[in-house]
Amino acid sequence: MTVLKDVSGGVALWRRIADAIRLDIVGGKLAEGDRLPTEAVLAERFSANRHTVRRALAVLAQDGVVGAEQGRGTFVRNARRLSYPIGKRTRFREGLKGQASSLTSVSLSNRLENATAAVAKALDIRSASKVVRLEGMSLADGVSISRSTTWLPYRRFPDFAERIARFASTTETFASYGIEDYARASTRISARHADVEETKLLGLAPGAILLVSEAVDVDAEGVPISYALSRFPAERMELVV
Amino acid sequence: MTVLKDVSGGVALWRRIADAIRLDIVGGKLAEGDRLPTEAVLAERFSANRHTVRRALAVLAQDGVVGAEQGRGTFVRNARRLSYPIGKRTRFREGLKGQASSLTSVSLSNRLENATAAVAKALDIRSASKVVRLEGMSLADGVSISRSTTWLPYRRFPDFAERIARFASTTETFASYGIEDYARASTRISARHADVEETKLLGLAPGAILLVSEAVDVDAEGVPISYALSRFPAERMELVV
DNA sequence: TCGATTTGTCTAATGTAATAGACAACTAAT
């Protein structure tokens, strides 16, 4: 096996610096309008060259997070990050209400397939039994904030795709099946880099970090009704339990 | 501002491939003992050169996740990832019991400081009032799994550092102050790249992804008793709500 | 034993990442 003298971890220094500065901003250490330390100071803080810092700042500037002004300094422009509350009664639209003026859900595709072991286990059905699979994404104020894959048991929700297209609301669609209330049974949270497809759809730079949530919702009797795998760009969203 | 023709996002291709394969493994698509697709097949799947794939596999091999055998193929070795349950009664040691044979908590340092705005808000105390700050990390089976910073109000817990060193348990230390029970008021979850210090302490490659949890615990009367900022390597841990 | 398949090693070429230094352009205060 190749000996790895490598120590850079495959993530460029400018990228790590950009992440660190972004964190100071969304974390509240730097408020909107504040001036950042000068490029020279940042370079020393991160033990990097000024040019490397400049590249990090250029990326943040492109995202609208900071803005540089020649002769004056670099300033914080937009420190906003959405918070998505997770709890027993987790509702996507309700949770984000008030944080964005527009909230759009897009259905990308849907199809019938046989449940994989993981899906079958989550939905508590026999492996390889039929499930409806929905692919979707959502945008807040025109910026994409999530990419989700949802599985539902076909036996109970054979035409879920058609109905959700009509109602444009998960809650109402479930209601149309006679499910007046449902609850979150479990949420599993992890993080990873975005893959090529996610990168394109969500408008991210390759290598952006995603928060991944695997959620199982159950009806009033505790029977699983859906299994959803949602990916949120960590730079735009945080999850609040 | 520099025009960014860049499109790689600052994360090397081999790193993204390694992440993708690791995800297939911890996600259950590949079980322990399974043979991975050949290097040639993986190279085509990721639209990359075989050498690039080999580098990704080399990193995973170094982590003990896969192992290559000349002439035979590359096999999944260790698909384990710890799950840390988060809920109303979140207890670190209890939560991980049974998942690792040894669980060690290390106290790195402690000091008195004045609460920043964020800490004061979390603990519901006046800004700049005194707080105890603890730095620590923990290991499961000798592998570091978290790095945490905890703040407590000094007025109520002036000698918390000394006591937790004696009891080696958060629950027992709180009990020694007459707090028989406490609960999790809120948990905020985000993700980012590890910084230099975290990289060293946790034994990660620079650029590793961390799950970041900001947690506030309250006593039986709902009064905040601690604010903890914990960082978990995403490749070793997941959070379950 | 042979041949197909698979991982291991080597060389080479090209583009990106990071460092280094110098100077121009702009701002704000003296």
Place this chain on the structure above:
DNA sequence: ATTAGTTGTCTATTACATTAGACAAATCGA
């Protein structure tokens, strides 16, 4: 108007990332 401090641009060099091709070494079944 001058000066110190800041961002913007340019050139150059070194190390890493990625691609490419060729062949060796080990495994397994026919």
